[in-house]
Amino acid sequence: MTKQNVIYPMFAVLVLAATYITAMQAVGALEYYYTLVYWHLATILPAFAVGTYLMLSRKGTPLHRSLGRFYMVSMLLTAIITLMMPAQVGPTLFNHFGLIHLFSLLAIESVFEAWFAIRRGDVKRHAKSMIGLYIGGLIIAGGFTFMPGRMLHGWLFGIIG
Numbered sequence: 001m002t003k004q005n006v007i008y009p010m011f012a013v014l015v016l017a018a019t020y021i022t023a024m025q026a027v028g029a030l031e032y033y034y035t036l037v038y039w040h041l042a043t044i045l046p047a048f049a050v051g052t053y054l055m056l057s058r059k060g061t062p063l064h065r066s067l068g069r070f071y072m073v074s075m076l077l078t079a080i081i082t083l084m085m086p087a088q089v090g091p092t093l094f095n096h097f098g099l100i101h102l103f104s105l106l107a108i109e110s111v112f113e114a115w116f117a118i119r120r121g122d123v124k125r126h127a128k129s130m131i132g133l134y135i136g137g138l139i140i141a142g143g144f145t146f147m148p149g150r151m152l153h154g155w156l157f158g159i160i161g
Contacts, residue, residue: 012073015043019081029086036085037151040078047074048142051134059127068130072111075137079107089149103141107133 019039050071057064083105087098114129145152 043078
């Protein structure tokens, strides 16, 4: 197994373990939620920056492959973390999952679809999955987080909630 193939799963395990440990140390539900929000931001912000770069840069280079692995792991981590976060707006299923969680499931499916497509050499399918993940997982879902009533909207416009 190459060094690169070992680093990304180790990174994923460490982030998920740190998320779990810090969330379990939370005293109340609000502290638990904020802990997950911070871990979500710690994975999604670099994924957004790297994803944007990957969308605009030349494809197939060693840098593209390396950053692409980081992007896929980051998106997978952020999707898993968001599944742990209870919905704060709208109807919920099992008093936890909301409509926004559909984007988490879409992200997980897209990461695996893109990974297996590129391993098979299906560059078109890989590209479609990555574009769908970027638009659906970052642009659309990210846009929803800035709507009134959402936490990031409050943080951005100075309404603490």
